[in-house]
Amino acid sequence: MPTTTHLGLDLYGTRVRVRSSVAAATRALRDRLAPFLREPLEGAELALDLVPARAHHRAAAARVAPQLRWERSRPLWGQCDATTLALTDGASLARIDYGAGRARLAIAASTAREPALFARTFLLLPLLELLRTRGLFFVHGALVTRGRESVLLLGRGGGGKSTLAAALLRCGWRLVADDNLLLRLERGRPRLWPLEQELSLAPTVLRQLGLATGNADPTTKQRLPLDRLPASLRASHAVAPRRVLVLAPAAGDVGLRPLARSAVLTLLLEENPMLWAQPALAAAHLGALRALLQPARCWRYAAPRLTPLDLEQLGRRCHADLSLEKNAGRAIDVKLG
Template sequence: MDLPRLPDHHRIVDLAGVRIALVADSPARREALDGHLAPVPDSCGDAQLTIGFVAEPLAVPLRPADTVDYAVECWLEGDRVHLRHATGLSAVVDGTVLVVGGESTEPDVAFRHLFQYGVTHLLAPLDAWVLHAGAIGRTGRAALLLGSTGSGKSTLAYAALSAGWALLADDLVVVSTAGTALRVTGIPKQVAVPAELLPEGGHHNGEIDARNRRPMPAEVIDVSTHELAGLVRVSHGTGRGQLNEVPAAEALEDVLWSFPARTTPTLARGAFELAARLSRLPAVELQHAAGPDIRVRRAGELLEEAWASSLLKADSPRDADQ
């Protein structure tokens, strides 16, 4: 199965230090592709990788998928990876190229999911690993925000932004392992925060969506790269919320669940090795306050407490067998 012929690129972006050419075969697909990477800075260098979005459906192997994760099926065919979303879009990763093609009943959702899995395979050979996580930063150092959908990552991201932190991402990040330090860069998408938490005015804009969330403008995202200092597991709590230290064994499990690569045999070993490194960073659980009227303020206070204490000090990583 040959890849479709791609037009010339219309843009080259720098994502986590990797130069990626963006290619689309129509104005609508160009707009959709740019929309997923809008805040990512442009690059004037030669592209290392290519991401394309085309009308042509991309065939998948005529056999059961090797892995299925949520709505995405994955087939491994030598060095090539085939992906298909339950709503119709499909994708192929072949060496330095990711192509998404076809039609979908939910194109935005399908493209976002295929992009997440596709870019995981595209970046991994460059020691850049995609995680389903948020990230916030201060003075060049960052903490990963870990938790499943609905755990409160967007709420904590908004609380951090309101308290003066840099918001790198609330949903998807790239962790780079080149060099001695681990570094994180956000993969920007529009941050949407529960409407009940937002005051009139402030950072947010746009209409409330079906999940009762209101989007914030793209410019609130910081696209710079930060050194990783620690991990924050996000969850819902009671009363005024609280902080709990997270043992390394639990942190390892949290991180592994954040890897889209965890279910792919060809990437699982590298994902586990990075997860082990990440689990040796200081880790804390931040349980949100129960009341929406104090949740944002208390989350900011708890973050400050964790950052000022030994809970998020990465100067001397802990033992992995803690």
């Protein structure tokens, strides 16, 4: 009989009760969301139940139509109606009840054995959907801050956001988040917090930040808790960014080029396939993204390619580009509604 573990999560005031009978899921939550863990919470707003997948779960998973689809280490797809969403990889099954604020995940061993699919996707997506019902919205990006300003770094996975954020730390900037953020409107003003409080960087980058990597494979990114960074290099939150950089391959000239806010919004929407699962939540989510971008100047940024990578030189170049931004041309001003 599996042991049931009771946990609580407190994500910036939104409380989640977790009940897990899957050891791999319990470990993944403790590993990825450690800063938010609390004792089991009374009166939590949201609930997450994690159980082993049985034959009837697999049969139900086979009936899920692919209305929504993701590609990870293997495909993941979902089917929604007015109040619920079913999500599966063909072996495990998650059911999200938006009205009740509850998600139940039946987890197969084959899913739990694939970290990229399980811990980073299948386990987190239902939680992120529950958080949307409380006005917390996911943003895939890195965020750095310096004094009273902050810069949001966006781009496709593997496009260099984390490396550029690390480089800016060598020039007086502080890291809020390396990859994943939560966005909330407070009195109509956007605010960003880190979700997964960790670093995911190549060993060569970590060593240039003064972080030990042991005998790590130089071709594989390492994940380290954010608190491994000195306190002087990190920040718990930041003011809404007034500048957004979308990283682009340095195929031609490096540096900043003006970018329409509508293009940035399109990128954010493409990275949130769950956004349209529930129309009411989609409207609120879209409104929050528009509020985030409306006061910002948006740029496409092609960072210089340095071989071998010199983190300090890369940081100085980007910092100089940001300092000269006011003379680089006016951002394209496209109203978002």
